[in-house]
Amino acid sequence: MIMTTRPTRVTSAPPSRFRRPHGGAFLAVLVLAGLAIHGVSRLDLSPERLLMAPARTWDFLSRGFPPATDRVPNLAEAMLETIEMAIIGTALGVLLSLPIALLAARNTTPHSMIHVAAKSLLTVMRSVPDLVWAMVFVVSVGLGPIAGILTIMVDTIGFAGRFFAERIEELDRGPIDALRSTGANRISVMACAVIPTAFPSFTGTSLYCLEKSIRGAAVLGLVGAGGIGVELNVAFQLRQFDTAMTIIIMILIVVLLAERLSSVARKRMLDGSSAVAPH
Amino acid sequence: MISVRDLSHRYPDGTEALDGINLTVDQGEAIVLLGHNASGKSTLLKALTRLIEPTAGAISLDGTAVTGATARELRDVRRRVGTVFQSINLVDQVSVLSNVGHGSLGRTDNPRNWFAWTSSSTVRDEAMVCLERVGLAPFASRRADQLSGGQRQRVAIARMLMQRPTIVLADEPVAALDPRAGREVMDVLWQVVAEKSLTLVCTLHQLELAEAYGDRVVALQRGRLLLDGHMRDLSRTDLAGLYSEDSEQADSAENSQHDEAGVNR
Numbered sequence: 001m002i003m004t005t006r007p008t009r010v011t012s013a014p015p016s017r018f019r020r021p022h023g024g025a026f027l028a029v030l031v032l033a034g035l036a037i038h039g040v041s042r043l044d045l046s047p048e049r050l051l052m053a054p055a056r057t058w059d060f061l062s063r064g065f066p067p068a069t070d071r072v073p074n075l076a077e078a079m080l081e082t083i084e085m086a087i088i089g090t091a092l093g094v095l096l097s098l099p100i101a102l103l104a105a106r107n108t109t110p111h112s113m114i115h116v117a118a119k120s121l122l123t124v125m126r127s128v129p130d131l132v133w134a135m136v137f138v139v140s141v142g143l144g145p146i147a148g149i150l151t152i153m154v155d156t157i158g159f160a161g162r163f164f165a166e167r168i169e170e171l172d173r174g175p176i177d178a179l180r181s182t183g184a185n186r187i188s189v190m191a192c193a194v195i196p197t198a199f200p201s202f203t204g205t206s207l208y209c210l211e212k213s214i215r216g217a218a219v220l221g222l223v224g225a226g227g228i229g230v231e232l233n234v235a236f237q238l239r240q241f242d243t244a245m246t247i248i249i250m251i252l253i254v255v256l257l258a259e260r261l262s263s264v265a266r267k268r269m270l271d272g273s274s275a276v277a278p279h
Numbered sequence: 280m281i282s283v284r285d286l287s288h289r290y291p292d293g294t295e296a297l298d299g300i301n302l303t304v305d306q307g308e309a310i311v312l313l314g315h316n317a318s319g320k321s322t323l324l325k326a327l328t329r330l331i332e333p334t335a336g337a338i339s340l341d342g343t344a345v346t347g348a349t350a351r352e353l354r355d356v357r358r359r360v361g362t363v364f365q366s367i368n369l370v371d372q373v374s375v376l377s378n379v380g381h382g383s384l385g386r387t388d389n390p391r392n393w394f395a396w397t398s399s400s401t402v403r404d405e406a407m408v409c410l411e412r413v414g415l416a417p418f419a420s421r422r423a424d425q426l427s428g429g430q431r432q433r434v435a436i437a438r439m440l441m442q443r444p445t446i447v448l449a450d451e452p453v454a455a456l457d458p459r460a461g462r463e464v465m466d467v468l469w470q471v472v473a474e475k476s477l478t479l480v481c482t483l484h485q486l487e488l489a490e491a492y493g494d495r496v497v498a499l500q501r502g503r504l505l506l507d508g509h510m511r512d513l514s515r516t517d518l519a520g521l522y523s524e525d526s527e528q529a530d531s532a533e534n535s536q537h538d539e540a541g542v543n544r
Contacts, residue, residue: 178381192381
């Protein structure tokens with residue numbers, strides 16, 4: 001027999017099932033909804049455009065296949081340039097982000113004003129989209145891969161610098177205090193305790209930056225900052241969809257390979273505790 | 280030599296962590312500091328090198344006045360004081376040899392000595408001697424995180440030796456270790472301290488270790504000096520009284536009051 005028990009009589013009423021939304025949150029939802037409706041109204045979504053879209057997509061795909069494989073040798077050179085831009089830009093970015101992160105982290109910064117300045121610099125670098133940086137550098141140094149490298153470098157500093165600084169702030173104080181107690185100076189403590197302790201995390205973040213840079217570098221050419229994006233832009237403008245499809249497939253293969261290699265390298269590094277340390 | 284006169288430390292919430300401590304430890308003497316959690320042991324160790332600032336009193340280490348010392352003088356004092364931590368505090372990602380070499384950073388200030396693979400032969404050789412002394416020379420090239428807790432604490436002792444200290448402060452060095460590893464660490468610590476005639480202050484929780492290693496025992500309760508005597512003059516009852524329930528409650532009451540104030544002792 002199933003026993004059911006009646007709840008004992010309560011003297012206080014339970015709280016309401018629904019809470020009235022906060023005035024600010026309600027206003028924010030209204031503003032967002034208003035912007036979305038206004039945006040849709042400006043899209044010029046005519047039934048003709050919507051009806052034509054599948055046909056146009058089919059036209060692109062049918063003209064894109066088979067891809068122009070005869071162009072692969074020429075495109076490979078541009079792809080190589082893209083990968084090289086990503087590697088050089090990421091390497092420079094990671095190297096420069098390390099000192100900025102040490103200045104930005106609360107526990108290693110020499111002064112609170114320097115902490116604020118370094119964090120603000122990282123925020124500016126991170127907040128401006130990479131295509132905008134690319135346009136700025138195309139104006140500064142002209143068309144070509146140098147603008148692309150500078151773009152990737154700035155983007156990497158903004159991204160890696162923030163994560164490096166956060167990792168430094170989370171570090172166990174123990175090894176740092178132990179070295180300070182020997183009378184070691186601030187730079188020695190950073191070099192011997194802070195950086196080695198955070199190193200696995202730094203390397204993981206750097207590999208992720210490289211992966212992100214290769215993906216980003218592929219489109220920087222759209223604004224003239226070198227690499228395979230230049231070829232993609234030209235192919236679309238000349239409506240050479242078979243060449244465009246070849247480039248898209250090449251980008252896909254390279255990005256997937258980069259992701260896979262980066263993932264394997266990160267995993268190996270995390271398992272690296274079994275490795276013999278340099279002595 | 281350590282000399283402490285009328286040392287007090289009061290936290291901002293008014294809790295007396297240390298209250299009028301007077302203590303002298305002669306050169307080459309090793310003492311055991313006993314007491315409950317929050318009795319003031321760790322606060323006293325930190326105050327000796329001014330890692331926390333005393334509210335009142337005077338401290339002198341090897342004749343140098345620590346209270347009132349300038350930043351440079353304080354750094355010089357700290358170079359001569361080796362510390363062995365309860366949490367060991369090795370840099371796990373580098374080799375055992377690099378960790379031992381870190382002990383020389385305060386006196387060499389040479390970036391070449393940041394890593395064992397770039398450091399001078401003199402530093403490498405000295406680090407190997409320190410590792411031999413704690414019985415871990417064959418582990419020099421291992422990463423620090425590959426060692427057991429007891430081995431890691433012995434590496435920390437080797438790092439302390441590398442610092443060439445005259446005074447050693449050991450803050451519950453075996454609290455995180457199993458009894459066997461704890462004994463091994465205590466053996467090594469006491470031997471190296473005796474060999475080099477170092478002055479040692481070692482805080483402990485375990486009465487049996489205090490009885491086995493301590494020649495002189497100092498006990499704190501609620502920040503006050505409760506007992507200061509030689510082990511041979513103390514009875515088992517004296518020592519057991521330190522850890523009686525009444526005594527524990529007294530310190531715990533202080534501790535919880537202090538925790539509520541959000542101050543970490």
